[in-house]
Amino acid sequence: PEIVEATIKERGANLTRGAQHYAEDFRRSLREEKPAGVEAFQVGKNLAVTPGQVVFRNHLIELIQYAPASGTVHREPVLMQSAWMMKYYILDLSPHNSLVRYLVERGHTVFMISWLNPGREHRNLGMEDYRKAGTLAAINAISEILPGRKIHTVGYCLGGILLTITAAAMARDGDDRLASMTLFTTMTDFTDVGEINVFMDASEVTLLEDMMWEKGYLGHKQVSGGFQLLKSADLIWSKMVREYYLGHREPMFDLMAWNADGTRMPYRQHSEVLRRLYVDNQLFQGKYMVGGRAISISNIHCPIFAVAAAADHVAPWRSVYKLHLQSDAAELTFVLTSGGHNVGIINEPGRPHRSFQMSVCHEGERFLDAETWKEKTPRTEGSWWPTWQQWLVKHSTGMEGAPPMGAPEKGLAPLCAAPGTYVFQQ
Template sequence: MGDRALYESEWLESADRMTNAAIAHATGGISPTSVAMDLFGWMAHLASSPGKQFELGQKAVRKALRLGRYAATCAADPGAAPCIEPLAQDHRFEHEAWQRFPYNVIYQAFLLDQQWWHNATTGVRGVSKHNEEAVSFITRQVLDMFSPSNIPFFNPEIVQTTLAEGGANLLRGAQNFAEDLRRGIRGEPPAGTETFQVGKNLAVTPGKVVYRNRLMELIQYTPTTASVQHEPVLMQSAWMMKYYILDLSPHNSLVKYLVDRGHTVFMISWLNPGPEDRDLGLEDYRKLGTMAAIDAISDILPDRKIHAVGYCLGGILLTIAAAVMARDGDDRLASVTLFTTMTDFTEVGEINVFMDAGEVTMLEDIMWQKGYLDHKQISGGFQLLKSADLIWSKMVREYYLGNREPMFDLMAWNADGTRMPYRQHSEVLRRLYVDNELFEGKYMVGGRAISISNIHCPIFAVAAVADHVAPWHSVYKLHLQSDATELTFVLTSGGHNVGIVNEPGRPRRKFQMATCKEGERCLDAETWKAQTPVTQGSWWPAWDQWLTQHSSGGVTPPLMGAPDKGYEPLCDAPGTYVYQK
């Protein structure tokens, strides 16, 4: 009877999971229950706040009067100053035609309306922070969808272009839309990605795969200098994307940059998991990924410490591995470098709207059904965080103006994602984002908790000021946990990817950099930003100099692999795992 009850319980739970997964497929992974609860909670609290209602009514009247005065003024004086300016990151109304009547009144009305809704969805007594962020996010998605910039006869640039080209732009846009629709149905990558091919013009830095297991390939890059630093560099990216963001085209490859400056570089290339890998967890990625690579490098280059580098989720995994090594007395790391890596998940920016119980459960049920989370579902969520730029403005450019956005290497890489196993991604969501176990010292490895404060080797942390995936204030919180001999923090221009692919010679690049040594008082994030000098250009040379300063001098370049120890080169870089679809 007990076995039958267990069977029925599992069957019923499976039915719930399948239903939830089916709903997720219909909604694009958005939990309608979570959305409904967020909206109901906000409306219920607003309904019981007569003071807030009165304030919003006053604001609505004042904004209507401001718009009326502006419309009357600019009808007679086209150069009249606008009554509201777009936010700094809002570029939808920059075209000069928006300053002509009546389009100036149209976009001003939208901005005032947008501001009113921001007031309406924030500052309501009794609404939780998460609820407020979720409702504000939902509201912005709706407003962005119905922005006058997206409506052809309200957008003067579309009207002007259509008249000038006799509608040819709309024909090109229809062709672009048809091609994108066809590619989407067939599961093909975006138009133009075929111009960029791994092993031909992407990921072409010479090297050899010197080790392989079921989860990763370890690439060793061919030296190009007469001598190299004694300590090698091990790099690992997030397993949700292909590693070659760090080895894009030759002109912006961070790998090539390091190799050409005398560093021996190793790279982890992750497997693209399938349904059979559903039970791979974070501990598997630590053991078979980071630690297996460190063990292999220690065999190939014995008695040498390693500069370990992690990017995004790869940085989180490296932090966990480094903390375990420090706890267990393993001192093989010369330094730790973290690119856009959060160790505290209390404030994760707007991605937090996808981290409530309903959303996490829905993601888990999608993964439970397939055995993995598909890259398209991940990238779709990130696009929503910046929908005005990544969805609607792109639609206007390519479908209404008929201007296909030129493909470039970083976009091609972004379209070449990997899947994430069910168990591992569920652990990332639950243990890190929801329960914040790593920052709170509750993350267990081998039955014992680990602590970031045990990592005493030098740390170099890079954050990006416009990062919407790993907000720089959250990345900066590493200062609250670190007991490293020194922590060098860099805040660079750009976002999550452009901030890292930041090669020298690009215009408008800048960064701030300061070091907090052991025993020194660290500043809060905003004071640090206000007091730290700004340096023009790329942060790459500063990091190269930092790595050199924390190395022990030059030696003869090593051989590729170590055939006498079982590390026979298996194939040329970029290996085989990077080609998996």
């Protein structure tokens, strides 16, 4: 009825516009071009523009150190890593909604991992490569630049899973360099993965592995297409109705532009994620092996801040909440924010219709099931960012003079300005 009404009212002009939109989208698809409007958002110009320097590079990561915004900073630096299936700058989007800039302006020294976009030649890179040459290499570099400092670590989605694995292995081996661990929309128990479970039965996993074996990687379009199917009513059909029948082109914005700038995943690494985590649930069961020995999340005793999103269909919040069953940390802060997998995290102060629930669980306290927790935990209006930033301050040890960029005397001289080079790999 809505289409008929619009067609009568506009005398078919809506269908003419819709046909033009369809023709443009079809042409872009054939040429493998990005969606219309992406051209207005460019990395290094109006996206990922927080000043900084690449201070370390290897075959898998570039490590960005952001320039201080004041003469004094909190002693403990913050290391952030997103999933390797997304460009890092979701955490440094436009100046008004950049989580990196938000922290830097409040006196935090921030480091960021920017992942390589792997190709066919990287097919044999696995989870252990990402742990050693990724997360652990960044921690080691920061320890050289800022010796004697403990590090606040942040992991987003799969980046949070890799951070958890790294932190558990460090704790097992007596490495106490972590001041805290923050996890954004990160599952550590894969018993109930929600709607994505339709892609996780044995036949689907085997099909994915066969597809990856031929190319050596899983492409961004395959990943994003799967997520779109999970929410096809919102992400596919309603979009087609609006743009092709009603003739209303959705304006492009920074998060949409970022979402179109995807990366690939190496064959071996993605296969290990599917088999060891999603299918066999080794991390939850204490069977995940690092260096030939099992690791346990219960060994992580630094403070933990976990953020889940109420409308998340990638990491359902009730599954994220199950971290309570594994954690033996002295303090576990859990936040349930409004929004989905990305909008719930890119949640800068000042945006309307945002709220969150938060609780702090101390060692020895009784466990509440997820539904009881949700019913009893009070709701706070606004963004959770200020609360988290104050939590970081609480678990820091005071202020000192801003550090230099890198450590040239230790072979960690600045290599180039942020956003670096890996972020531009297509």
